[in-house]
Amino acid sequence: EVQLVESGGGLVQPGGSLRLSCAASGFTFSIYSMNWVRQAPGKGLEWLSYISSGSNTIYYADSVKGRFTISRDNAKNSLYLQMSSLRAEDTAVYYCAGGRGGTTFEYWGQGTLVTVSS
Amino acid sequence: EIVMTQSPATLSVSPGERATLSCRASQSVSSNLAWYQQKPGQAPRLLISGASTRATGIPARFSGSGAGTEFTLSISSLQSEDFAVYYCQQHNNWPLTFGGGTKVEIK
Numbered sequence: 001e002v003q004l005v006e007s008g009g010g011l012v013q014p015g016g017s018l019r020l021s022c023a024a025s026g027f028t029f030s031i032y033s034m035n036w037v038r039q040a041p042g043k044g045l046e047w048l049s050y051i052s053s054g055s056n057t058i059y060y061a062d063s064v065k066g067r068f069t070i071s072r073d074n075a076k077n078s079l080y081l082q083m084s085s086l087r088a089e090d091t092a093v094y095y096c097a098g099g100r101g102g103t104t105f106e107y108w109g110q111g112t113l114v115t116v117s118s
Numbered sequence: 119e120i121v122m123t124q125s126p127a128t129l130s131v132s133p134g135e136r137a138t139l140s141c142r143a144s145q146s147v148s149s150n151l152a153w154y155q156q157k158p159g160q161a162p163r164l165l166i167s168g169a170s171t172r173a174t175g176i177p178a179r180f181s182g183s184g185a186g187t188e189f190t191l192s193i194s195s196l197q198s199e200d201f202a203v204y205y206c207q208q209h210n211n212w213p214l215t216f217g218g219g220t221k222v223e224i225k
Contacts, residue, residue: 045156047214059212095162101167
């Protein structure tokens with residue numbers, strides 16, 4: 001069974017940093033491209049970042065470029081999102097997501113809530 | 119950035135009826151369009167990719183059509199478990215973008 005389990009969310013002050021993790025199991029993580037997608041409370045879905053299987057190709061949404069960094073450790077079957085200079089508008093549930101196509105999201109985690117507030 | 123626009127925002131449908139959801143792209147995305155279903159408190163679920171290819175385990179009552187800038191998700195006979203929010207997403211260009219969603223509610 002495919003599982004993606006996010007962790008690392010919580011309450012952080014504006015301007016602060018947080019590192020999210022996503023532990024993968026049940027599939028060959030090392031050959032899949034992965035993504036982070038977020039959803040603000042009561043709002044729609046927003047794609048944030050993509051990383052190829054070998055970390056050679058990385059993309060970011062303009063809203064997080066320069067502040068967020070995606071990375072992965074295939075030996076640990078893990079995906080990460082380092083977030084810095086956090087703003088109130090970054091408050092959301094953050095999902096890791098991936099699939100065979102790389103740009104569609106067949107697999108999703110349960111999400112981790114990040115709240116940016118003083 | 120390609121802007122995805124979904125309509126209507128809310129669709130009221132009786133169980134057993136057909137539902138038709140629309141998604142429009144601000145420029146052509148070829149057939150690179152996916153649909154997702156999301157229920158409250160849950161992660162989204164992939165229904166369709168490539169405009170018309172159902173994902174694994176998705177019932178045949180869900181069908182997708184369209185190409186270029188105009189796309190449709192049809193649910194042939196709504197079941198109770200189909201009442202949810204549906205999102206389209208283009209997977210043709212970076213950045214990947216989602217539509218704002220259509221809520222399918224019980225009439």
